Amino acid sequence: MAALTRPRDGRVLGGVCAALARRFGTSATTMRVIFLVSCLLPGPQFLIYLGLWIFLPAEKRASTAW
Numbered sequence: 001m002a003a004l005t006r007p008r009d010g011r012v013l014g015g016v017c018a019a020l021a022r023r024f025g026t027s028a029t030t031m032r033v034i035f036l037v038s039c040l041l042p043g044p045q046f047l048i049y050l051g052l053w054i055f056l057p058a059e060k061r062a063s064t065a066w
Helices: 016-024 028-038 045-055
Strands: none
Touching: 016 028, 016 045, 028 045
């Protein structure tokens, strides 16, 4: 499984759904739909998203050798 980091490409807002999709081997669109549907249920989904956005590290840039 891939490390849980927010990717630099494929982000829509904070990259949390893209990171979770990469980690669990699904598409980012599927993860976004799951998140949106889960927001219809009671619970702290939005706060968890914000927390992951803050605490998940961003993916490091690839270094280029000149």
